[in-house]
Amino acid sequence: MDLLPTSEQQQIIDSAVTYLGDRLPLQRLKSLLPRPEVLSHQGWQELAGLGWFGLGLDAAAGGVGAGPSEEILLFRELGRVVAPPRILFTAVAALAAAAAGETALAERIASGGTLIALAVREDHETGGGVVGRRRLYEAEGAQAALLVDGDQIRLLDLAGRDLGLRPCFDTSISMSLADLSDAPALCDVTDGRIALRADLLLAAYQVGIAEKALEMIVSYAKVRETFGRPIGAYQAVRHPCAEMAARGEEARALTFLASVALADAAPDAALQVSAARVLAEEAALKNADDNIQLHGGIGVTEEFDAHHLIKRATVARQWFGDRRSHLVRVLGTRFNIDAA
Amino acid sequence: MNLLETDDEKAFRASARAWLSTNAPEGERPTDTAGALAYDKAWQLRLYEGGWAGVNWPKEYGGRGLSGFQYMIWVQECVRAGAPITGGSNFTGQFHAGPTLIVRGNEDQKREHLPKILKGEAMWCQGFSEPGAGTDLANLRTRGEIDGDHIVVNGHKTWTSNGHFADLQELLVRTDPNSTRHHGLTWLICDMHSPGIEVRPIRTMGGEAHVNDTFYDNVRIPIANVVGEIGQGWSVAMSTFAFERGIGFIGDQIELINMVEELIDIAGHVRLPSGKPAIEDDGVAQRLADLKCEALALRALTISGLAYIERHGQPGPEGSMMKLLLTTAYKKLHQVASDILGPGFLDYPEGARTANPWAYRYFRSWVLTISAGPNEIHRDIIADRILGLPRAR
Numbered sequence: 001m002d003l004l005p006t007s008e009q010q011q012i013i014d015s016a017v018t019y020l021g022d023r024l025p026l027q028r029l030k031s032l033l034p035r036p037e038v039l040s041h042q043g044w045q046e047l048a049g050l051g052w053f054g055l056g057l058d059a060a061a062g063g064v065g066a067g068p069s070e071e072i073l074l075f076r077e078l079g080r081v082v083a084p085p086r087i088l089f090t091a092v093a094a095l096a097a098a099a100a101g102e103t104a105l106a107e108r109i110a111s112g113g114t115l116i117a118l119a120v121r122e123d124h125e126t127g128g129g130v131v132g133r134r135r136l137y138e139a140e141g142a143q144a145a146l147l148v149d150g151d152q153i154r155l156l157d158l159a160g161r162d163l164g165l166r167p168c169f170d171t172s173i174s175m176s177l178a179d180l181s182d183a184p185a186l187c188d189v190t191d192g193r194i195a196l197r198a199d200l201l202l203a204a205y206q207v208g209i210a211e212k213a214l215e216m217i218v219s220y221a222k223v224r225e226t227f228g229r230p231i232g233a234y235q236a237v238r239h240p241c242a243e244m245a246a247r248g249e250e251a252r253a254l255t256f257l258a259s260v261a262l263a264d265a266a267p268d269a270a271l272q273v274s275a276a277r278v279l280a281e282e283a284a285l286k287n288a289d290d291n292i293q294l295h296g297g298i299g300v301t302e303e304f305d306a307h308h309l310i311k312r313a314t315v316a317r318q319w320f321g322d323r324r325s326h327l328v329r330v331l332g333t334r335f336n337i338d339a340a
Numbered sequence: 341m342n343l344l345e346t347d348d349e350k351a352f353r354a355s356a357r358a359w360l361s362t363n364a365p366e367g368e369r370p371t372d373t374a375g376a377l378a379y380d381k382a383w384q385l386r387l388y389e390g391g392w393a394g395v396n397w398p399k400e401y402g403g404r405g406l407s408g409f410q411y412m413i414w415v416q417e418c419v420r421a422g423a424p425i426t427g428g429s430n431f432t433g434q435f436h437a438g439p440t441l442i443v444r445g446n447e448d449q450k451r452e453h454l455p456k457i458l459k460g461e462a463m464w465c466q467g468f469s470e471p472g473a474g475t476d477l478a479n480l481r482t483r484g485e486i487d488g489d490h491i492v493v494n495g496h497k498t499w500t501s502n503g504h505f506a507d508l509q510e511l512l513v514r515t516d517p518n519s520t521r522h523h524g525l526t527w528l529i530c531d532m533h534s535p536g537i538e539v540r541p542i543r544t545m546g547g548e549a550h551v552n553d554t555f556y557d558n559v560r561i562p563i564a565n566v567v568g569e570i571g572q573g574w575s576v577a578m579s580t581f582a583f584e585r586g587i588g589f590i591g592d593q594i595e596l597i598n599m600v601e602e603l604i605d606i607a608g609h610v611r612l613p614s615g616k617p618a619i620e621d622d623g624v625a626q627r628l629a630d631l632k633c634e635a636l637a638l639r640a641l642t643i644s645g646l647a648y649i650e651r652h653g654q655p656g657p658e659g660s661m662m663k664l665l666l667t668t669a670y671k672k673l674h675q676v677a678s679d680i681l682g683p684g685f686l687d688y689p690e691g692a693r694t695a696n697p698w699a700y701r702y703f704r705s706w707v708l709t710i711s712a713g714p715n716e717i718h719r720d721i722i723a724d725r726i727l728g729l730p731r732a733r
Binding site: 001003004005006009121214222229233235237238239241242245250251253254259264269276278279298327328331334335 | 627634643
């Protein structure tokens with residue numbers, strides 16, 4: 001048993017940190033305001049070239065052939081810089097296409113050839129088809145929509161469709177409301193493992209947000225002074241920081257464990273992923289909240305980066321399985337301590 | 341990262357399960373002190389004779405010399421078999437004094453004391469806290485004067501768990517009268533049967549008297565009982581804490597998951613005043629599900645911490661997070677239980693520990709968030725040692 005990254009896994013972290021620090025640092029979002037972030041074709045191809053869209057995809061489907069434990073390490077780093085969520089949607093879309101047996105489609109997605117949006121049910125739906133409006137995230141320029149409804153995952157063709165964009169309070173994300181009922185399906189697969197993978201990778205992204213919030217306030221608390229002392233010397237700041245650290249650490253540990261359970265197809269994998277998703281979401285939201293509060297006035301300005309974390313944490317909770325369904329699964333699945 | 345058990349670990353689990361299936365004690369642990377003590381001693385001796393005492397203690401002192409992971413497996417199997425796991429009456433010997441002697445004791449001390457702990461022959465208690473030195477332990481004043489080959493102790497310790505029946509005590513005293521704070525302290529093995537020791541019980545809110553005040557009036561302790569060096573007591577005490585915050589919580593973590601599952605079961609059949617099962621109440625369901633997520637995360641944190649020990653040979657500072665999260669979850673769980681169980685939660689007969697464990701542990705939950713360093717101190721430790729924030733003091 002081991003829940004620490006191996007040296008190969010550490011290399012994934014190190015190379016992601018290096019690339020992101022250079023090409024996609026969190027500070028980039030400042031210069032984008034108030035426009036959505038759309039990477040250039042070249043920028044997108046660069047990410048494809050790093051293998052990030054197909055990290056967990058089988059080599060036979062054009063992927064790198066690593067597993068969930070490698071993927072979470074990447075997505076945690078992506079969360080820390082509030083990276084474009086299209087990376088997440090693309091990785092899940094590629095996995096879904098491969099699971100559906102659509103190898104050519106999977107390859108195209110993993111190589112960055114299809115721009116993916118996530119389409120989340122907005123209105124009540126009846127029957128099995130795609131009825132009613134969907135809210136699209138990362139809508140600008142999207143060529144296909146990823147729909148995750150329970151264990152059913154579909155990719156719908158958006159070619160030729162005019163998606164009217166609507167502003168999101170997280171201004172770096174473009175949204176749209178669209179009726180996709182007549183959109184042709186590129187693939188349609190019911191596979192609980194892919195739905196879990198989506199939630200797991202999102203949990204890792206949320207852990208990254210939670211950890212970044214902690215890092216931001218800790219570095220500020222060491223230099224910002226009030227009443228002649230650094231604010232980090234005051235209990236009113238130290239103790240919330242300690243709570244943030246503990247909250248982030250338990251969410252991180254459980255996300256790591258869930259990734260291994262999923263890779264092993266363990267009987268409790270769904271339970272672990274759902275629990276990780278619940279705690280990671282809470283950690284992202286609460287740490288992003290505390291980060292702003294403990295910064296004081298500077299924390300609410302657009303100039304400072306703290307608002308990106310709370311905005312992304314708040315938007316991200318709309319993606320993939322909803323909190324209630326995760327809580328229901330956690331409550332309804334008995335855990336045996338000696339199941340090993 | 342992996343969660344698979346090695347062949348050794350699988351074989352270990354199988355042999356633990358087989359042994360426990362015929363050896364786990366039958367019947368409840370008695371609720372009275374004398375009965376519980378006899379029960380704990382008998383169980384410890386049976387463990388020793390069966391080769392199961394000190395799973396992760398060194399072989400040369402009677403242990404099995406196995407890994408932290410194997411110890412975790414052992415605890416899991418004990419829980420499965422309904423056998424005691426927390427050291428019972430000798431928690432201090434097994435989880436504080438023993439591990440400290442292993443790391444810092446000399447050869448004579450190890451040979452003398454470790455086997456007695458493993459056989460259940462010697463019960464230990466702790467003599468660290470004082471009325472003015474609990475959270476601020478370095479403020480302690482109990483004096484130890486060197487007199488030939490003895491140290492003469494005078495002073496007052498408090499919160500001495502099990503002091504009323506313990507045979508030995510890990511005792512921290514100030515041997516340098518001119519010293520302050522964590523300098524000039526010495527860690528001693530104190531024979532609790534020595535002349536000059538008086539133990540007075542303190543009743544706690546759950547109605548028990550497991551903790552005591554301990555008074556020392558010219559108590560003579562041989563210098564041979566100094567663990568580490570004279571004046572190095574703080575560093576010796578810290579090695580105890582490192583262990584306590586490392587694997588000392590494994591049993592509590594496993595029990596937490598089981599208690600959460602048990603309360604979920606209870607919520608499935610206990611009815612609220614509205615007539616519907618408690619679990620169908622959104623508020624109750626939400627809190628139980630949140631607690632279960634926490635319990636699962638603490639398991640992950642435990643495995644993470646054990647992996648750290650395997651790689652680095654000692655626990656990381658993350659033990660403070662474990663203490664903080666675990667005891668907070670434990671308290672929340674019992675608060676939810678008080679909601680679910682309604683008026684039945686209030687019954688508190690003699691032997692409440694087994695008759696109404698939810699209420700018994702409800703009171704214990706404050707002991708847990710305060711003892712072994714109150715959670716406030718653990719937040720400070722996290723702020724100092726993990727986050728590197730400027731010191732508060």
